Amino acid sequence: MEVTGVHHAYGRRVVLRGVDLRLRPGVLAGIVGENGAGKTTLLRILSGELAPDRGTVRHHGGFGYCPQAAVLNDALTVRQHLDYFKVAYGLGDLRRAEEVMEALQFSEYADERAGVLSGGTRQKLNLTLALMHDPRILLLDEPYQGFDWETYQRFWELADRLREDGRSVLVVSHLAYDAERLDVLWRLDGGLLHERTTEPTA
Amino acid sequence: MTPVRAICRRPLFLTAARYALVEHLRNRFAMVLIALFVPVWTALAFWSVPSTPTRFRLRATGQPLTPHGNQLTEITGALNAVTLIVGFMMFAASFTGGHFDRRLALAGYPRTHLVLAKLTSLTLASAAVAVYATALTRTFWRPEQPVLLAAALFCAGITYGALGVAFGSLLRREVEGMFAIVMTSVIDLALQNPLYSSSSDGSVVRYLPSYGAMQAATGAGFSTTPLPKYLTIQAGWFTAAALVALLAFHFRTRNTLGGRSTCRRQAGSMPTGSRDRATARS
Numbered sequence: 373m374e375v376t377g378v379h380h381a382y383g384r385r386v387v388l389r390g391v392d393l394r395l396r397p398g399v400l401a402g403i404v405g406e407n408g409a410g411k412t413t414l415l416r417i418l419s420g421e422l423a424p425d426r427g428t429v430r431h432h433g434g435f436g437y438c439p440q441a442a443v444l445n446d447a448l449t450v451r452q453h454l455d456y457f458k459v460a461y462g463l464g465d466l467r468r469a470e471e472v473m474e475a476l477q478f479s480e481y482a483d484e485r486a487g488v489l490s491g492g493t494r495q496k497l498n499l500t501l502a503l504m505h506d507p508r509i510l511l512l513d514e515p516y517q518g519f520d521w522e523t524y525q526r527f528w529e530l531a532d533r534l535r536e537d538g539r540s541v542l543v544v545s546h547l548a549y550d551a552e553r554l555d556v557l558w559r560l561d562g563g564l565l566h567e568r569t570t571e572p573t574a
Numbered sequence: 575m576t577p578v579r580a581i582c583r584r585p586l587f588l589t590a591a592r593y594a595l596v597e598h599l600r601n602r603f604a605m606v607l608i609a610l611f612v613p614v615w616t617a618l619a620f621w622s623v624p625s626t627p628t629r630f631r632l633r634a635t636g637q638p639l640t641p642h643g644n645q646l647t648e649i650t651g652a653l654n655a656v657t658l659i660v661g662f663m664m665f666a667a668s669f670t671g672g673h674f675d676r677r678l679a680l681a682g683y684p685r686t687h688l689v690l691a692k693l694t695s696l697t698l699a700s701a702a703v704a705v706y707a708t709a710l711t712r713t714f715w716r717p718e719q720p721v722l723l724a725a726a727l728f729c730a731g732i733t734y735g736a737l738g739v740a741f742g743s744l745l746r747r748e749v750e751g752m753f754a755i756v757m758t759s760v761i762d763l764a765l766q767n768p769l770y771s772s773s774s775d776g777s778v779v780r781y782l783p784s785y786g787a788m789q790a791a792t793g794a795g796f797s798t799t800p801l802p803k804y805l806t807i808q809a810g811w812f813t814a815a816a817l818v819a820l821l822a823f824h825f826r827t828r829n830t831l832g833g834r835s836t837c838r839r840q841a842g843s844m845p846t847g848s849r850d851r852a853t854a855r856s
Binding site for chain 1 (some may be wrong): 584596597677678
């Protein structure tokens with residue numbers, strides 16, 4: 373993924389002032405920044421949800437996007453979500469989705485409607501929908517919100533496995549607790565990305 | 575036929591239509607409204623209004639009619655119930671499902687199929703509620719043309735359903751959409767009812783969203799003249815509302831990377847080529 377000179381403003385409030393970013397294969401990268409720094413705006417631009425005022429975003433291959441708030445249909449069950457996105461992605465089976473569900477340990481909720489799931493389980497499904505087509509790049513916006521400690525650990529194990537398989541993972545967070553797990557860490561400040569050491573800082 | 579081509583034959587329409595219908599059927603409030611609101615509203619309109627004959631001229635036939643006041647009000651009640659319920663169902667689905675639709679579209683679901691699925695669910699919901707309201711009407715009195723009455727109710731239902739989709743896509747808060755649907759229906763139907771307004775056959779009412787349906791439904795109740803022209807007028811309103819809804823849906827689900835729906839390989843296999851999806855602004 374190559375990002376060049378991305379600018380964005382909401383009215384007079386300028387959020388991004390020329391973001392440049394290059395994500396190589398097999399890299400676990402993070403972007404941290406304070407509340408309102410523009411992290412979600414940047415990820416929405418990278419995922420195609422939002423058009424930048426200026427700049428280019430280029431994806432070489434498929435990507436998966438996990439939005440910050442779980443984007444689900446409360447009337448449909450977990451299984452129906454997977455079936456719907458299987459058709460959207462043009463997948464032949466749900467093997468990968470089932471692997472992710474096993475890894476995040478929520479397979480037993482397959483027949484529950486999304487509307488009755490706990491916040492953490494909704495987030496697991498949210499993440500599974502972004503991962504189930506085995507994308508080359510994964511864009512994750514605060515992906516572990518609502519996870520308990522055990523699930524949080526499993527999430528990082530999953531991210532490590534993706535990296536080993538040559539996938540790139542970009543995690544956006546307002547905290548730098550996970551800095552030691554990352555290969556690259558940027559800080560979004562003043563509308564620009566600044567590269568930081570990945571030593572623990574929190 | 576290669577395996578990849580086989581995967582490309584996705585059941586796109588059937589899947590989207592099935593889940594659009596599932597969503598409506600699981601909208602418990604809408605189901606309760608259909609089960610209770612339609613019979614209660616039509617029954618109250620029929621029983622609580624005096625049966626005194628009301629004389630007025632129906633523009634559709636050009637003939638003076640003198641129907642019983644309660645039968646006339648019952649038709650307005652049925653139109654009101656159908657438009658509110660179908661409008662609410664489509665608004666609720668559109669308002670709560672907007673982000674989900676965008677996620678599906680960004681994941682590669684062709685928007686044409688999503689739109690066709692919504693249209694199918696709207697058609698089926700409107701048809702079911704219209705037939706139900708017509709059947710209820712027949713338990714109170716005998717309209718002259720029950721099939722035309724059902725068709726008029728159906729056309730009004732799909733028009734308000736399309737308006738519901740437009741409101742659900744354009745408005746930010748749920749209460750705004752509900753208010754918009756209710757007020758549109760109240761103003762629309764109240765101005766056309768000869769019991770409330772002497773201008774029911776005047777020039778202004780011709781431009782109201784359910785004018786065609788009201789004329790056709792009233793004609794269906796009290797005359798034997800077929801009124802296809804007024805169903806066509808109503809179809810015009812539906813088309814206009816559907817176009818607004820379509821534009822709003824298109825805007826909300828657009829992919830700023832300019833990506834198109836493509837078939838991806840099966841999970842677990844590596845992509846064979848680089849597929850660029852880019853956006854550029856300067």
